[in-house]
Amino acid sequence: MNLISSTRNTPLLEVKNFSLTFHSDRKDRQEPLTQVIRQFDITIREGEIMAVVGASGSGKSLLADAILGILPENATCKGMLHYKGEPLTEKRRKHLCGDQIMLIPQSLNALDPLMKTGKQVQTVMKGKGKKDGQRAVFRKVGLPDHVSNQYPFELSGGMARRVLIATAMVSNAHFIIADEATPGIDPHALGEMVTFIKHLAMEGKGVMFITHDIETALQVADKVAVFYAGETVEIANVEDFSGTGETLRHPYTKALWNSLPQNGFVPLEGHQPLADEKGKGCAFQPRCQRATDICLQKQPESRIVKAGMVRCFHA
Amino acid sequence: MSMQRIDAYATPTKSNRSERQRAWTRIILALLLLAGIVVWALLINADNLKVNLEGRNTAPSLAHLFGTDWLGRDMFARTLKGLTLSLAVGMLAALSSTGIALFFSLLSSWNKWLDDMVTWVTDLFLSIPHIVTLILLSVAVGGGFKGVVVGLALTHWPRFTRLLRAEVLQVKEAEYVGVSRQLGRSRLWIARHHFLPHLFPHLLVGFLLLLPHAILHEAAITFLGFGFSTDTPAIGVILSESMSYLSTGLWWLAFFPGLALVIMVSIFELLGRSIRRLAETSSG
Amino acid sequence: MLEVKGISFRYRKGQWLFKDLHLTVKPGEVVGLFGYSGAGKSTMAQIMAGYKEPLEGEIIVDGRTDYDSNAHPVQLVWQHPEKVINPKWRMKKLMTEATVSDPAFLTALGIKEEWLNRYPSELSGGELQRFAIARALASSTKYLIADEMTTMLDAITQAQIWHAVLKLAAQRNIGILAISHDAHLLRRISDRTIDFSGLTSCSGPFD
Numbered sequence: 001m002n003l004i005s006s007t008r009n010t011p012l013l014e015v016k017n018f019s020l021t022f023h024s025d026r027k028d029r030q031e032p033l034t035q036v037i038r039q040f041d042i043t044i045r046e047g048e049i050m051a052v053v054g055a056s057g058s059g060k061s062l063l064a065d066a067i068l069g070i071l072p073e074n075a076t077c078k079g080m081l082h083y084k085g086e087p088l089t090e091k092r093r094k095h096l097c098g099d100q101i102m103l104i105p106q107s108l109n110a111l112d113p114l115m116k117t118g119k120q121v122q123t124v125m126k127g128k129g130k131k132d133g134q135r136a137v138f139r140k141v142g143l144p145d146h147v148s149n150q151y152p153f154e155l156s157g158g159m160a161r162r163v164l165i166a167t168a169m170v171s172n173a174h175f176i177i178a179d180e181a182t183p184g185i186d187p188h189a190l191g192e193m194v195t196f197i198k199h200l201a202m203e204g205k206g207v208m209f210i211t212h213d214i215e216t217a218l219q220v221a222d223k224v225a226v227f228y229a230g231e232t233v234e235i236a237n238v239e240d241f242s243g244t245g246e247t248l249r250h251p252y253t254k255a256l257w258n259s260l261p262q263n264g265f266v267p268l269e270g271h272q273p274l275a276d277e278k279g280k281g282c283a284f285q286p287r288c289q290r291a292t293d294i295c296l297q298k299q300p301e302s303r304i305v306k307a308g309m310v311r312c313f314h315a
Numbered sequence: 316m317s318m319q320r321i322d323a324y325a326t327p328t329k330s331n332r333s334e335r336q337r338a339w340t341r342i343i344l345a346l347l348l349l350a351g352i353v354v355w356a357l358l359i360n361a362d363n364l365k366v367n368l369e370g371r372n373t374a375p376s377l378a379h380l381f382g383t384d385w386l387g388r389d390m391f392a393r394t395l396k397g398l399t400l401s402l403a404v405g406m407l408a409a410l411s412s413t414g415i416a417l418f419f420s421l422l423s424s425w426n427k428w429l430d431d432m433v434t435w436v437t438d439l440f441l442s443i444p445h446i447v448t449l450i451l452l453s454v455a456v457g458g459g460f461k462g463v464v465v466g467l468a469l470t471h472w473p474r475f476t477r478l479l480r481a482e483v484l485q486v487k488e489a490e491y492v493g494v495s496r497q498l499g500r501s502r503l504w505i506a507r508h509h510f511l512p513h514l515f516p517h518l519l520v521g522f523l524l525l526l527p528h529a530i531l532h533e534a535a536i537t538f539l540g541f542g543f544s545t546d547t548p549a550i551g552v553i554l555s556e557s558m559s560y561l562s563t564g565l566w567w568l569a570f571f572p573g574l575a576l577v578i579m580v581s582i583f584e585l586l587g588r589s590i591r592r593l594a595e596t597s598s599g
Numbered sequence: 600m601l602e603v604k605g606i607s608f609r610y611r612k613g614q615w616l617f618k619d620l621h622l623t624v625k626p627g628e629v630v631g632l633f634g635y636s637g638a639g640k641s642t643m644a645q646i647m648a649g650y651k652e653p654l655e656g657e658i659i660v661d662g663r664t665d666y667d668s669n670a671h672p673v674q675l676v677w678q679h680p681e682k683v684i685n686p687k688w689r690m691k692k693l694m695t696e697a698t699v700s701d702p703a704f705l706t707a708l709g710i711k712e713e714w715l716n717r718y719p720s721e722l723s724g725g726e727l728q729r730f731a732i733a734r735a736l737a738s739s740t741k742y743l744i745a746d747e748m749t750t751m752l753d754a755i756t757q758a759q760i761w762h763a764v765l766k767l768a769a770q771r772n773i774g775i776l777a778i779s780h781d782a783h784l785l786r787r788i789s790d791r792t793i794d795f796s797g798l799t800s801c802s803g804p805f806d
Contacts, residue, residue: 055753057723259758261787267759490682499670
């Protein structure tokens, strides 16, 4: 096998049977261990945008932390976590994070308050012509030239967000994690963000787009991984989200689709189980209309259905 | 670019946990030592404090660990009694100071004018040397136990008030306090339910760190002659009396009581700092 | 009727955020409001709920302008529940801060009784927002301002919460001002929708 084609086919990020557990030193908890992510599988290739969609508390942000290696010390990860075909060890992570793997954070506080924005963008660049490169990328994201001489506090929220995106664009990162990068912005600004992120993928970068907002996810991504109570219940293609969700595989994904205001706005009783409320069966079973005895007793394994992944006995 | 995030799941980390354990060990050790001093002092035979002219001025020995003084009194017994007296005075004074500081800091949250007044009074007290105010107050009240306690209580609050005031003003700006107000909750309710729980750890630590201060200052003014009368078994009295005997070679009269005082003060410092560490690493 | 009569606001000596702003919400009515980020919608919401004083104009609630020591009849629900809940309280205590109406409403919001014994750090944002809403809809509340109330929540929770809130509002004849960027959501829940820039003669700096 020739080396070049093999790296072409190797996915950027490959996660299999990944779990994340917290130890608690609280005495009033019966369970000293809390599993917040279990049996997580995902594969992201170059030029691909994978949205990870889930409610708050589903553990989706912890996933980003796990990849970046910034989990608290009382967390234990198990399973396979490969970057470009090789395990993402502590040592490799130090080498890769901030260089090949980059985070577009939710909080605008991530910008250094004491450094001019132009300089901040230049720090992630390599080689010569940094200044020209930075100017070019500012033009690309629609920031006027004088912004590079301003400090973060002088920028509006929208402009600061563009600086963060510009940083990801000029870096030679191959894999980008955007964690709730589009919270509560108006439709116009959202449209711009979507364009910029698609641009990143067109340059061959792989993007993991973490969000709670299925609508934005569908605008941005090629594939959507749906997260529920720490598990990927389904990985669907964007086209699967249509009509009343007949082509969707998992009952939760269907419910999510039909709860959108422009669809049925159909609510669902109950709530997502908290990390310590999970039973031994399927996590969605208490809210599922199609649940049977087997759903109570066993966790469904992941299966391939209609060119997508699903974790449900009845799909 | 920072890659840190505070997550709902974040709980104390491993190193944090062992640090908490160490802090707990220190706290328990300190409490045991202090309890030991008090219990021992209560059990002491009153005979040891009696004048015994045959056995006067003896150097430290097994029978008299700290030696005896010019009247033959056992210095170990006197030191222990002195320490418990210091402890009682310190507690009373620190407790009163904490109360004053708490009152002033809550007063500060009421309105701008009261806040200005509190700041002004605090600055006024801080601008005069501590020991001077202390002596003036103690003498003005008439000296003795009452003088010492009143003097200490009225001089140890300003620094603590500043700290508590900053905390209160910070919580006051919190959104959840604004919501409480809009829900029709009174200022007193907000002080009781929002401010106090927030201040509690600060009060505990502040009180414990005031104690050693109060104890040292008590000893200092007594030593200078503005505190307890000479017939009280206070550490300050012991130390000031011993001065006239130091030149005759009775070193133990000052050495052991002084050392004991320093050790007790250090124990309180340790206790206060350990509890502060515990409060800082707590996950809430 | 909740009447906003010609209010104006600016921070310090800065540019006017809005000037001479007029708006009314009738009891039992749901008004949807949209507009650009940074246009001053949230500041207006805070003025309406009594958190800030307008520099000009006034807010008249059912004919009155003073409700000093009592609970404000206009309650605001913020986008981020973490900030409006004291981190040192159990949820049980939060529910005593206001006279919470009826237990059936808590159930409809999807609040579980076991959660009452938890601290905020042990619940996720979605759960906390349910509590914040339950508290805001105390029995004295006549109008609710939902400022991006469900923006940070997933679609299912959003639908669940809005169904419960709209039902209670209809029962108690509560007027709602819903502020959101989500045009679909506003169309779904509102009796009428309005553009923020149309309310005022001068609107703040656009983003």
